[in-house]
Amino acid sequence: xxxxxxxxxxxxxxxxxxxxxxxxxxxxxxxxxxxxxxxxxxxxxxxxxxxxxxxxxxxxxxxxxxxxxxxxxxxxxxxxxxxxxxxxxxxxxxxxxxxxxxxxxxxxxxxxxxxxxxxxxxxxxxxxxxxxxxxxxxxxxxxxxxxxxxxxxxxxxxxxxxxxxxxxxxxxxxxxxxxxxxxxxxxxxxxxxxxxxxxxxxxxxxxxxxxxxxxxxxxxxxxxxxxxx
Amino acid sequence: xxxxxxxxxxxxxxxxxxxxxxxxxxxxxxxxxxxxxxxxxxxxxxxxxxxxxxxxxxxxxxxxxxxxxxxxxxxxxxxxxxxxxxxxxxxxxxxxxxxxxxxxxxxxxxxxxxxxxxxxxxxxxxxxxxxxxxxxxxxxxxxxxxxxxxxxxxxxxxxxxxxxxxxxxxxxxxxxxxxxxxxxxxxxxxxxxxxxxxxxxxxxxxxxxxxxxxxxxxxxxxxxxxxxxxxxxxxxxxxxxxxxxxxxxxxxxxxxxxxxxxxxxxxxxxxxxxxxxxxxxxxxxxxxxxxxxxxxxxxxxxxxxxxxxxxxxxxxxxxxxxxxxxxxxxxxxxxxxxxxxxxxxxxxxxxxxxxxxxxxxxxxxxxxxxxxxxxxxxxxxxxxxxxxxxxxxxxxxxxxxxxxxxxxxx
Numbered sequence: 206x207x208x209x210x211x212x213x214x215x216x217x218x219x220x221x222x223x224x225x226x227x228x229x230x231x232x233x234x235x236x237x238x239x240x241x242x243x244x245x246x247x248x249x250x251x252x253x254x255x256x257x258x259x260x261x262x263x264x265x266x267x268x269x270x271x272x273x274x275x276x277x278x279x280x281x282x283x284x285x286x287x288x289x290x291x292x293x294x295x296x297x298x299x300x301x302x303x304x305x306x307x308x309x310x311x312x313x314x315x316x317x318x319x320x321x322x323x324x325x326x327x328x329x330x331x332x333x334x335x336x337x338x339x340x341x342x343x344x345x346x347x348x349x350x351x352x353x354x355x356x357x358x359x360x361x362x363x364x365x366x367x368x369x370x371x372x373x374x375x376x377x378x379x380x381x382x383x384x385x386x387x388x389x390x391x392x393x394x395x396x397x398x399x400x401x402x403x404x405x406x407x408x409x410x411x412x413x414x415x416x417x418x419x420x421x422x423x424x425x426x427x428x429x430x431x432x433x434x
Numbered sequence: 435x436x437x438x439x440x441x442x443x444x445x446x447x448x449x450x451x452x453x454x455x456x457x458x459x460x461x462x463x464x465x466x467x468x469x470x471x472x473x474x475x476x477x478x479x480x481x482x483x484x485x486x487x488x489x490x491x492x493x494x495x496x497x498x499x500x501x502x503x504x505x506x507x508x509x510x511x512x513x514x515x516x517x518x519x520x521x522x523x524x525x526x527x528x529x530x531x532x533x534x535x536x537x538x539x540x541x542x543x544x545x546x547x548x549x550x551x552x553x554x555x556x557x558x559x560x561x562x563x564x565x566x567x568x569x570x571x572x573x574x575x576x577x578x579x580x581x582x583x584x585x586x587x588x589x590x591x592x593x594x595x596x597x598x599x600x601x602x603x604x605x606x607x608x609x610x611x612x613x614x615x616x617x618x619x620x621x622x623x624x625x626x627x628x629x630x631x632x633x634x635x636x637x638x639x640x641x642x643x644x645x646x647x648x649x650x651x652x653x654x655x656x657x658x659x660x661x662x663x664x665x666x667x668x669x670x671x672x673x674x675x676x677x678x679x680x681x682x683x684x685x686x687x688x689x690x691x692x693x694x695x696x697x698x699x700x701x702x703x704x705x706x707x708x709x710x711x712x713x714x715x716x717x718x719x720x721x722x723x724x725x726x727x728x729x730x731x732x733x734x735x736x737x738x739x740x741x742x743x744x745x746x747x748x749x750x751x752x753x754x755x756x757x758x759x760x761x762x763x764x765x766x767x768x769x770x771x772x773x774x775x776x777x778x779x780x781x782x783x784x785x786x787x788x789x790x791x792x793x794x795x796x797x798x799x800x801x802x803x804x805x806x807x808x809x810x811x812x813x814x815x816x817x818x819x820x821x822x823x824x825x826x827x828x829x830x831x832x833x834x835x836x837x838x839x840x841x842x843x844x
Contacts, residue, residue: 271757271838292761299759310754310841314452326441327759372758 218379218411219245219268224277226263237263238274243429245380250406251413252425259431261415262384268413269302269382270294299327303373305402307385309365311357311372317344318353321371328376343371347401363394370401381405383414387421399424439771442764446772449744457776460733460740464780464821465787467730468813472788474722475809477795478715480802485711488629492704493570495534497668497682499689499701500635518689518699519660523562525692526668526685533681534670537565538663541636542653547601547611547644554600557643558611560651566592568667569625571640576605576620584647589616591646594639595624611644612652618644633707634700636665678705730817734824737776741769741828752832753840762833769832773825774818781814788813 224241227234237260245251245268253261266272268279270286279286281297289297298304311320321340325331344350347367357365366386373381383402387395395418403424406412414425422428450457492498501517523538530536541559548554563584572578574595583590591609598604598621605618627639648654648663655662668685670678682703689699745752752765760768792803 266838272836292763295756295759295761295764298757304757306841308841310750312751312754314448323755324758326445327755327761327764330437 217244217246219243219279219281219413221264221268221279222277224264224267224274224279226260226267226272227275238267238431240277241429241431242277243268245411245413247379247409247411248406248426249411249413250403250424250426251411251429252422252427253413253415253429253431254417254419254422255431256433257417259433261417261431264431265382265384265413265415269304269380270298295327299324300329300376301379303376303378303381305366305369305373305381305383305386305398307388309357309369311365311368313357315356316353317349317355317357317360317368320357320368321353321375324372324376339375340371343375346374347371361394363390363397366390366394366398367401370398374405378410380411380413383412385415385417387416387418395421438764438767442768442771443775446768446775449748450772450775453740453744456740456743460736461776461780461783463733463736464730464777464817465733465784467726467733467820468781468784468817469787469791470726470729471723471813471816472785472806472809473791473795473803474726475719475806475813476788476792476803477801478719478722479804479806479809480792480796481718482711482715483804484802485708485715488631488633489704489708489711491626491629492633492635492702492707493667493669494705494708495670495673495678496568497670497678497685497701497703498633498635499666499668499685499699500664501662502634502698502700517657518663518666520663521660522689522692523663523666525688526666527564529685529688530668530670533672534668535564535567536666536668537568538562538648538666539565540648540651540653540655540662540664541638541643542612542651545611545644547597547609549601549603549607549609552601554597556594556597556600557639558651558653559638559643559645560648560653561645562648565645565667568669569640570669571622571625573620574623576618578620579645579647583619584649587647587649589614589646589650590619591616591644591650592620592622593618593645594622594641594643596639596641597644600642609644614652616644616646616650633702635702675705675709679703682706727816730820733780733817734820737773737821738824738828740776741773741825742831744772745769745828745832748832749835749840749843752835753837753843756835756837757841765833766829769829770822770825773821773829777817777821777825778814781817784817785810785814 221243224238226238227236255261267274322336325336344353347370349367387398402412527536539559539561541557543557544555545558546553547556566578605621607618609616609618625640630637686701795801796803
């Protein structure tokens with residue numbers, strides 16, 4: 206079920222067609238997503254908005270392959286997720302996607318530098334010096350060039366989120382998935398984070414971001430609003 | 435692959451040192467199990483070597499016969515006790531024919547043996563002609579005793595190596611013992627002593643004895659007109675265990691018949707001792723290794739428990755690693771490596787502790803121990819298997835987590 210023509214014609218990297226998701230809830234299933242379709246091209250900044258429980262995070266997890274739809278299909282570069290083995294799926298996440306979550310999910314006993322290098326544990330082997338160079342570049346990019354040796358416990362909420370952003374970018378992903386990345390930040394840090402994401406999308410990286418904050422809509426280039434069912 | 439291994443081992447180590455006490459205690463469980471196995475196998479090996487040394491000193495194809503004390507024979511027949519006589523020796527020698535050689539001896543301990551200027555206390559052994567052949571002990575210097583020495587009843591004798599050193603002499607030399615003069619014509623090779631503990635045989639230190647023709651020593655006893663011997667050595671020209679045991683049985687029966695049914699001799703068959711000892715050893719080893727193995731299993735359960743606790747605490751971290759590209763196989767490998775790091779470090783200290791424990795047992799309890807080299811491999815090997823076995827369940831539990839759900843864990 207490749208969609209080569211579509212991917213080639215519109216330079217689409219990610220496409221979701223007729224996604225349904227139902228969660229078991231007692232005797233009856235609870236349908237969270239009902240026939241969502243979406244195409245994402247390089248440089249897109251897709252904002253998925255909606256109220257709590259509308260299925261925004263569920264859709265994001267399905268788009269990045271962390272969850273499976275009840276029906277429907279997601280394609281990356283024309284390849285349907287359903288045909289990928291577990292190993293191929295892991296490799297896809299490691300090599301092509303970057304993730305930013307509301308909660309930083311940093312390893313507290315590792316330095317900022319070690320946290321940012323973590324994705325390289327699961328990717329193609331590159332030299333230690335190359336890893337070091339790329340990490341320093343990306344930390345510089347997010348404004349933490351001098352903080353590589355610090356531990357997460359010593360960082361502010363905004364700095365923590367920038368470390369997560371650096372970790373998401375360090376392997377130069379083609380799509381960044383961000384799930385409420387500004388949810389735990391104050392206004393100033395939220396805007397800084399969005400500036401970073403915006404900058405990245407302008408450089409050709411696709412960004413798919415979930416938020417319930419409609420005031421951030423100005424950063425997006427495309428919008429998908431989900432209603433609670 | 436090596437790169438992945440290197441990265442994951444370093445990563446697993448960092449995870450383990452987050453809870454140093456928990457990791458140490460889990461590793462300690464394995465260390466105790468390994469130490470117990472190493473110590474048990476060392477005790478077993480020590481006992482085995484002791485048995486082999488004993489058998490070696492007694493001779494593998496040898497039968498040793500000594501009279502039982504009167505208390506050892508049954509009361510009804512005690513009046514008929516005859517002990518071992520020259521008649522018995524001749525009977526066995528004739529019966530054996532070409533199948534072996536039999537020799538007899540009498541001995542007296544604590545005899546003063548003197549040169550002109552020096553006196554030493556030693557054992558004097560009166561021997562029959564084939565004794566050197568039966569004991570397989572020959573001269574280092576001088577000459578052996580020959581038939582003429584026995585036939586002519588000349589006071590020629592052979593001296594044990596250490597006795598010669600103590601007396602500061604070498605053959606030929608004139609000595610005095612038991613109020614008579616004798617000539618030492620030969621010095622014997624070192625042979626050590628008979629390791630007779632637990633056999634019922636009397637001890638004999640070859641290197642600290644003087645060996646003379648039996649007719650020339652003043653220690654023979656005559657009862658009812660028959661010369662008594664203190665013992666008999668039979669060396670068989672066969673090596674097969676079954677044949678030796680069969681011949682031993684026949685010799686025993688021959689002597690009992692000659693003694694009119696009185697069981698007044700102690701016939702020791704070293705090869706049978708070896709067989710019995712091996713069987714006891716096997717049972718001892720099985721019991722000890724089972725007990726030690728159980729402690730290793732308890733250690734394994736400790737590791738599993740600790741890993742399950744770690745995984746419960748690291749659920750979000752596992753989810754994160756999966757999101758960042760870790761496959762389920764990598765997660766399984768990661769936690770198995772963690773288990774390996776614990777078991778290997780536990781094994782390392784367990785082996786060291788086991789060796790120390792073995793020597794402490796030797797020092798305080800007095801048992802013979804010998805570090806069993808296979809044990810040094812088997813114990814850590816078993817520990818690693820236990821680690822893999824008990825680490826598998828937590829590892830697969832971790833790998834079966836759904837990344838999205840794992841990340842949502844509080």
